[in-house]
Amino acid sequence: MICSRLRRVMFQVDFLSLVAGGLVIWFIKRVFYSSNNSRNAPYPPGPKPKPFIGNALDFPQFRPYEAYVEWGKRYSSDILYASALGNKILIVNKLEDADELLDRRARKYSDRPLIPIVDLTGWAGNVALLHYGKSWRLSRKLCQQSFRAEAARDFHPLLLKKIHEMLDRLLVNPEDFDEHSKMLSISVPMITMYGYEVESFQDPCIVAAEESIAVGSDLLLPGRSWINTFPILRHVPPWFPGATTRRIAEQARQINKRVRDIPFEFVQKKVAEGTEIPSFVSRFLRRQQEGRSSQEEDEAVRNIAWTVYSGASDTTISATGTFFYLMTIHPEIQKNAQSEIDRVIGPGRLPNFEDRPSLPYIDALYREILRFRPPVPMGVAHALTEDDYYKGYFIPKGTMILPNIWAMTRDESIYPEPLQFKPERFLDANGNLNDDGRVLAYGFGRRICVGKHIGSDTLWIIIASVLASFNIERSKDDFGNEVEVNHDYHDLGILHHKSKFQCTFVPRSAVVKKLIEEAR
Numbered sequence: 001m002i003c004s005r006l007r008r009v010m011f012q013v014d015f016l017s018l019v020a021g022g023l024v025i026w027f028i029k030r031v032f033y034s035s036n037n038s039r040n041a042p043y044p045p046g047p048k049p050k051p052f053i054g055n056a057l058d059f060p061q062f063r064p065y066e067a068y069v070e071w072g073k074r075y076s077s078d079i080l081y082a083s084a085l086g087n088k089i090l091i092v093n094k095l096e097d098a099d100e101l102l103d104r105r106a107r108k109y110s111d112r113p114l115i116p117i118v119d120l121t122g123w124a125g126n127v128a129l130l131h132y133g134k135s136w137r138l139s140r141k142l143c144q145q146s147f148r149a150e151a152a153r154d155f156h157p158l159l160l161k162k163i164h165e166m167l168d169r170l171l172v173n174p175e176d177f178d179e180h181s182k183m184l185s186i187s188v189p190m191i192t193m194y195g196y197e198v199e200s201f202q203d204p205c206i207v208a209a210e211e212s213i214a215v216g217s218d219l220l221l222p223g224r225s226w227i228n229t230f231p232i233l234r235h236v237p238p239w240f241p242g243a244t245t246r247r248i249a250e251q252a253r254q255i256n257k258r259v260r261d262i263p264f265e266f267v268q269k270k271v272a273e274g275t276e277i278p279s280f281v282s283r284f285l286r287r288q289q290e291g292r293s294s295q296e297e298d299e300a301v302r303n304i305a306w307t308v309y310s311g312a313s314d315t316t317i318s319a320t321g322t323f324f325y326l327m328t329i330h331p332e333i334q335k336n337a338q339s340e341i342d343r344v345i346g347p348g349r350l351p352n353f354e355d356r357p358s359l360p361y362i363d364a365l366y367r368e369i370l371r372f373r374p375p376v377p378m379g380v381a382h383a384l385t386e387d388d389y390y391k392g393y394f395i396p397k398g399t400m401i402l403p404n405i406w407a408m409t410r411d412e413s414i415y416p417e418p419l420q421f422k423p424e425r426f427l428d429a430n431g432n433l434n435d436d437g438r439v440l441a442y443g444f445g446r447r448i449c450v451g452k453h454i455g456s457d458t459l460w461i462i463i464a465s466v467l468a469s470f471n472i473e474r475s476k477d478d479f480g481n482e483v484e485v486n487h488d489y490h491d492l493g494i495l496h497h498k499s500k501f502q503c504t505f506v507p508r509s510a511v512v513k514k515l516i517e518e519a520r
């Protein structure tokens, strides 16, 4: 859930720097480093490392989740190990291994990898990147207080308002459905975190957030910074001749500070006037007024709200794109879902959150969308804080753990016919939801997505409201022929996005049009 380019660095290797710096690091490690592998156990299977550069040339550049499934077959193992110049990586293709390592051994497997440039660009406060320690624990506690299932209900009225705005936009400009989904996905975090109404993509907060990504994330791209390979270079001051990276990092840090502080100060002002829309930050500021909060909490709340607004939208955009696409190519499934809505809710009103328990097929659809195309197919890397042994193999301290969610959601032993899109797999013989309620797309262990209830509520209400209101159909050209649907997906950093395709949103009735207009 962190900025997509930023995350790319978590499992891509800075190739130019690697090759150039390889010899030096190899030599230093030979001389000074001896692993603590007292049992002399082998590393888990994987490609054979080359002298100096290790597996630097073996890491897949595209669709790594698919490539790692192939590695699994090639090396006959569900856990795979590779390393390149200090970067040690364990790929986990099976759910049972992810559960054992990331959940049952969570004490050791809950850190995040060290990315030296992150501190310099000001991304370090991002909750998803925090190291496993005091600051992370405080942030996680504050998130859980406000984002757990019960508390997330406080956000329902705001979510409903935003989804009704999206329905209205789909009614007026159906062909811009991608833009409407993006606007919804940005405005939900802004209104829930800050009570801030985003009016357009030109909104100063959105512009500043995009500027921060453009300036800062460039440094995180492969080959752009020596600092990730030689962390000692971070001590070079920005004014030093030739220290371009340090100067850009400093610029990014200042923009990030603005991005983090501007909306926060907006809420402070509103709370002082007593005109705020209740939000995550405003509730904290009210507690602060009563003297019931600390300085550390102030810092943590700023970072949480900023993490959510600068990152949470990507996953919603990805899942909504998949939903629109799958409904276009599976009209029969769309019909099943609409029949359930019509039967339970009828034509006289739009869905709301109280309807959720009565609409099992819609919930099954939600689960299947996130199984079929998990927005973050390789998850977010965890890091190991102590040497460990597993299944007779040695996994050294500092190893980056990549849970291959893609592989797990295609595991035939859990999901028969995994390549079929079948919401029914989550229903029992009576049409009720079965007990497979675990959504792997949200990750694992103590670092599991802390916003999963808000994510679930958001996606569920999008699915229910759009299907209650529109038929999503294949587009037709000027001659009445169906336009071919583009089935492609593309990766943006560690996020998986539906590529542009055409479809048409047709209001299901005059009544529903009126309902949407009345909800304005």
Ligand code: HEM
Binding pocket: 001, 127, 128, 129, 130, 140, 143, 147, 307, 308, 312, 315, 316, 319, 375, 376, 379, 380, 381, 382, 441, 442, 443, 444, 445, 446, 447, 448, 449, 450, 451, 452, 454, 455, 456, 459
């Ligand atoms: C469909 C929507 C979403 C998906 C698929 C998703 C997925 C993920 C994944 C895979 C992780 C990493 C878990 C791990 O390390 O094993 C994560 C972390 C995180 N997510 Fe989400 N997310 C979604 C929505 C949200 C929302 C709406 C919020 C905030 C309200 C949020 C906040 C976070 C935070 C703060 C973390 C970092 C947790 C930590 O490192 O302790 N996410 N998410």
